[in-house]
Amino acid sequence: MKVPEPLLEFLAIPSVSTDPARKEDVRRAGLWLEERLQALGFRTELQETPLHPILYAERLVDEKAPTVLVYGHYDVQPPDPLELWDTPPFSPTVREGRLYARGASDDKGQLFAHLLAAEGAPVNLKFLVEGEEEVGSPHLLPFVRANRERLRADLVLISDGAMVAPHTPTLTYGLRGLCYLEVRLQGARRDLHSGAFGGVAPNPIQALGWLLARLKDERTGRVLIPGFYEKVRPVPEEEKALWPEPHEEALKRELGVEVLPGEEGYSVLERLWARPTLDPNGVWGGYQGEGSKTVIPAEAGMKLSMRLVPDQDPEEVAGLAEAYLREVSPPGYRLEVRRLHGGKPFLTDPFSPPMRLMARALEEVWGRPPVYAREGGTIPVVAELKEVLSAPVVLLGLGLPDDNLHAPNEKLDLINLERGVAAIRRFYELLAAPSGR
Template sequence: MNQSYRTYLEKNRDAHLSELREFLSIPSISALSAHKSDIKRTAEWLVNALQAAGLENVQIISTEGNPIVYADWMHAENDVTALIYGHYDVQPVDPLELWQTPPFEPDIRDGKIYARGATDDKGQVFMHIKAVEALLKTEGKLPVNVKFCIEGEEEVGSPNLEPFVEKHKDMLAADVLVISDTPMLEKGKPAICYGLRGLCAMQIDVKGANGDLHSGIYGGGIANPLHALSEILASFHDKNGKVAIEGFYDKVKPLTKEERQAFRDLKYDEEALKKELGVNELYGEEGFNFLERTWARPTLEINGMYGGFQGEGIKTVLPSEAHAKISCRLVADQDPAEIQDLIERHVHKHTPPGVQVSLTRMDSGRPFQMPYNHPVIQAAMRAYEKAYNATPALTRMGGSIPIVEGFSRLLNIPVVLMGFGLPGENFHAPNEHFHLENFDKGMITICEYWGELSQIKQ
């Protein structure tokens, strides 16, 4: 592929950074209704940026929530089409006092740009737009067809995205979905994520007597909901850290020998992690290391528990209620609804006498996993190597991005998670930033990826 796009990116770097500052200055916080007008303004800004880059059919499409921005360019000499997904909404900025510079007044210092959304995900969406622009301005064409789908509700769980994809399958049809919203391994070491854990969450409510009771008069004669809840929660794991829910592991896809070796080859420093977190031991399912436990094994965690007297001092009360919130991270091929069924059955089986228990199902999302030797991932590896002069690591992520599995299932296409952020860039936290080294190399990687993708035989 002609390398003139690199010269274009170098010559226009200052102009591009100025545009990025403008993009980042709009407070498109989806969680706060006060920023509804900013959401609209951001979508309109994207329309202008996509049109200026040379994309066509650019439009804002309404949903029951925030709008989705669509654009495409469909004139490639081959029939390979890539769908690029990203989001333009950002997290709230609290606590504001911890920001060194205002979160919506982008500041460049020490080779990084600081602003809310710099790495998650405005900066990475912007890179895709400018990569397309660079190729169209210098070569007049793209190696592949491209479509953009940029939403404004990712930070609040993308409630309207799956219905949108379901309704617009023909418009979004593609051969591969590309998402840049995941981190690299570390500075200079790119990574391609081929697996994400799923999620399901529940609340457990335990009810005893019809009101709080004096522990002297009733203690020892009436069931204590806090004791009952503790007994239920303690039953969730065995002494080796394994989830003790019957059937919990039945559909877990085991790690292959090759994957386990690849994880070991990353030489993850568990001692450094313990020091960083201030713990003397790591914990988890016996027989697996930290990366395996957090990337490729399912979990059940207690996220919160409460009941009874919480104030200063002591109040000798036997509470009438106790509550806990739990969540599971799931791996292929676990189904969130099935896991919730198993948990509910387990809880009722282990509820002691004298109390009543109820469960409320909350968030859920399916796990996602791609074959790491898939041609679209191998093409991405070659593109990273050209930009970074380093072979990217093949990783999984412990977190969940439910829309990835939704896209893959509804459109029946492979997904490539090729992010350019770094783990320490404070996404969702004060002083979020994005390393400009990865801004520069990332756009080169994207341009090279379109060239590599065009060579894949369909």
């Protein structure tokens, strides 16, 4: 497949939503997308927010036709570390049938597939595209609640995920939720000389190590926060029967590790898709420069992400975590817990009528039936759209597990883009047919 020139233009815009210096670039990506949808006959509105705009667009072809709401996001993760990219992250490059750029898979490339499939589609289409997904969608959820009637649709279609393996069309029916915290420990009022004050001064780095050690059991891998597992339900055996065979050795090779640590007593796929987790994502404190500096820092901190499963609630889990951290925090330190963002878990019927139609479209295009999977990541708006709009959701991932999301050398296999467009077009045809309504 030859890469469409507009997709290269889209990927070249450095729409990094977490970087204040890129605020105008994020807006530029939203405007670029608005112009493309207008060229396809959509009525558009770029809704301003305190951070980045939300783009709404609609094209209604027939009041009797089904209506599909397509969700995606035009913001991307920071490209750092830049030195690990083989080619510049915002200079899209094609190598061996793969498109390399920040946003190629998450989510500009997959969103662009829906723009290509929209041309001539025999269904009513609505697009809801945000510029804040990578920072937790703080303004999208209120927008959805305030515009439920305008967003009303027969189904929601989203491509912001991955197939389980190459040449393996995949329908995702579950996502984990997210609770993300920042924890700060304050000791003395200033940094202190470790010779003059060592032995009497509180050391926040040491205290942080003690806290980390008390969050998970070293032997079983279980999270030690009281009440953390209270609402976690086991996965029914009939549901596990839908899952593909796990390839543990291939996963080890991909990650470059010899073991796959995790919660004791559960398979790799259960730990990836259907069990909650807790992971430190960053730890800081003290001197980080070249050479030595004998200092006891005044402050240290860490960032924690907890992936959640039905029926865990992000706010409730945040409260449990904060209470436990305060309980086990050693004396002599001031503890601050910041709730950065979160998202609810999502689970839907893998055999709903829209999922069956998409399964048929995928089989026709790929020549093989799709597999069904949950996914370990989080898309905060999915559960909200399902709840507010009371509409079924179809999650069609066009990426692959090795797409390097959020990492250097992010890529999208062009064969997946080509077949994804064909499958979406065929899905619209099946949906518009009298038997599909």
